[in-house]
Amino acid sequence: MNPVRKSLLTIFILFFVCVLFTYLLGSCKKEQNTKGIQLMQQEIPAGFPAPLHTFNDNPLSKEGFELGRKLFYDERLSIDNQHPCSSCHQQIAGFGTFEHDRSHGVNNSHTLRNAPVLFNLAWSPFFHWDGEFTTLQDEAAQPINGHIEMGESFEGVINKIKDDQDYQEQFKKVFRSPFIRPEFILKALEQFTGYMVSADSKYDRYKKGTATLTVQENAGYQLYKINCATCHPEPMFTDHKLHNTGLAVDPFLNDFGRMRITNKKEDSLKFRTPTLRNTYISSNYMHDGRFNTIGQCINHYRTGVQASSTLDPLLTNGITLTDTEANNLFVFLRALTDSAFLRDTRFSKPQ
Ligand code: HEC
Ligand code: HEC
Numbered sequence: 001m002n003p004v005r006k007s008l009l010t011i012f013i014l015f016f017v018c019v020l021f022t023y024l025l026g027s028c029k030k031e032q033n034t035k036g037i038q039l040m041q042q043e044i045p046a047g048f049p050a051p052l053h054t055f056n057d058n059p060l061s062k063e064g065f066e067l068g069r070k071l072f073y074d075e076r077l078s079i080d081n082q083h084p085c086s087s088c089h090q091q092i093a094g095f096g097t098f099e100h101d102r103s104h105g106v107n108n109s110h111t112l113r114n115a116p117v118l119f120n121l122a123w124s125p126f127f128h129w130d131g132e133f134t135t136l137q138d139e140a141a142q143p144i145n146g147h148i149e150m151g152e153s154f155e156g157v158i159n160k161i162k163d164d165q166d167y168q169e170q171f172k173k174v175f176r177s178p179f180i181r182p183e184f185i186l187k188a189l190e191q192f193t194g195y196m197v198s199a200d201s202k203y204d205r206y207k208k209g210t211a212t213l214t215v216q217e218n219a220g221y222q223l224y225k226i227n228c229a230t231c232h233p234e235p236m237f238t239d240h241k242l243h244n245t246g247l248a249v250d251p252f253l254n255d256f257g258r259m260r261i262t263n264k265k266e267d268s269l270k271f272r273t274p275t276l277r278n279t280y281i282s283s284n285y286m287h288d289g290r291f292n293t294i295g296q297c298i299n300h301y302r303t304g305v306q307a308s309s310t311l312d313p314l315l316t317n318g319i320t321l322t323d324t325e326a327n328n329l330f331v332f333l334r335a336l337t338d339s340a341f342l343r344d345t346r347f348s349k350p351q
């Protein structure tokens with residue numbers, strides 16, 4: 001090859017390599033520019049597995065989290081300006097609805113189901129009692145548009161908040177855009193709800209060796225390991241699966257759980273296992289909030305289980321416990337309460 005052609009070829013190859021390299025670098029780069037905001041690390045308590053949701057397409061930042069917190073407590077996200085996320089997800093109840101079977105939404109409506117607690121969500125493969133949603137962003141869109149929960153539209157929300165100077169600045173800082181877009185609202189809410197972690201109960205301190213369980217709590221812990229841990233395993237206290245636990249169908253609600261989503265008979269009456277963390281303060285219980293005490297939940301397993309073709313085989317004969325054992329189990333469940341989380345001002349209504 002003559003030297004001119006050779007050097008032309010070299011230049012061409014070099015140019016091609018450069019273009020390829022720049023392209024690869026660009027596609028590795030986070031989709032969002034994070035200059036000027038304080039990035040935050042996800043909290044992963046000792047003993048927890050790796051989280052499933054890692055904010056890859058939504059870099060977690062102090063500013064993004066604060067924006068999500070403000071939106072979570074803002075009544076303007078609902079059509080009647082009275083039903084913010086926090087009206088159903090209350091911090092004193094682990095972000096469930098305190099002492100309610102089902103929650104109140106707009107137009108005097110009631111939700112179909114009991115509002116779940118909101119913490120450790122980054123570890124959950126799906127959301128809702130029937131596992132309908134798999135991401136926190138899709139999940140947050142549902143109540144804003146849902147006619148029972150908040151009844152608003154994104155257009156309506158954005159019209160109400162777009163002239164608020166604080167919001168303008170916050171959205172601009174986090175998402176680098178002069179406009180407020182629906183996806184930014186959802187991303188900010190994901191940062192707030194997905195960041196909340198609860199792992200500082202007496203049980204957790206016992207596991208770290210900084211607290212001791214009473215004799216009764218310890219007896220309850222052993223009973224839990226034998227009877228409950230298959231579906232409510234440590235450290236999350238849920239297996240993140242769906243089961244039919246033999247609760248009778250409420251003829252008024254007619255809720256068949258997972259079958260609503262899949263239309264499959266084998267999914268009839270299957271509901272997602274809720275965590276037992278903070279259960280002591282998150283009354284009411286079960287998907288429709290039919291029980292208001294933990295004692296009633298435990299008694300359901302002892303004497304209330306209804307047979308049906310999809311009943312979980314573990315519960316065919318119910319769970320046998322004496323009254324003392326049931327009480328010890330209750331005392332252990334109480335030790336799963338993380339009072340610091342319930343008072344943590346990082347998650348409270350912004351002042
Ligand atoms: C009117 C009451 C109400 C309002 C308002 C409300 N929610 Fe909910 N939320 C619920 C109920 C009920 C469920 C369970 C729905 C189901 O399983 O069918 C739920 C489920 C969730 C879940 C899933 C939790 C899990 O573990 O499955 C998240 C996350 C959530 N809501 C976040 C929000 C956010 C963010 C807002 C505000 C944009 C909000 N919610 C507004 C009642 C409400
Ligand atoms: C076969 C799996 C399975 C076993 C075994 C099991 N649970 Fe559950 N548990 C579930 C599921 C699923 C739900 C939700 C059921 C629903 O709402 O339809 C639930 C709900 C609960 C609730 C209500 C929590 C809330 O926030 O609503 C409590 C409390 C509870 N279980 C405690 C226990 C205890 C204590 C044991 C052992 C004695 C136990 N469970 C054994 C699967 C199980």
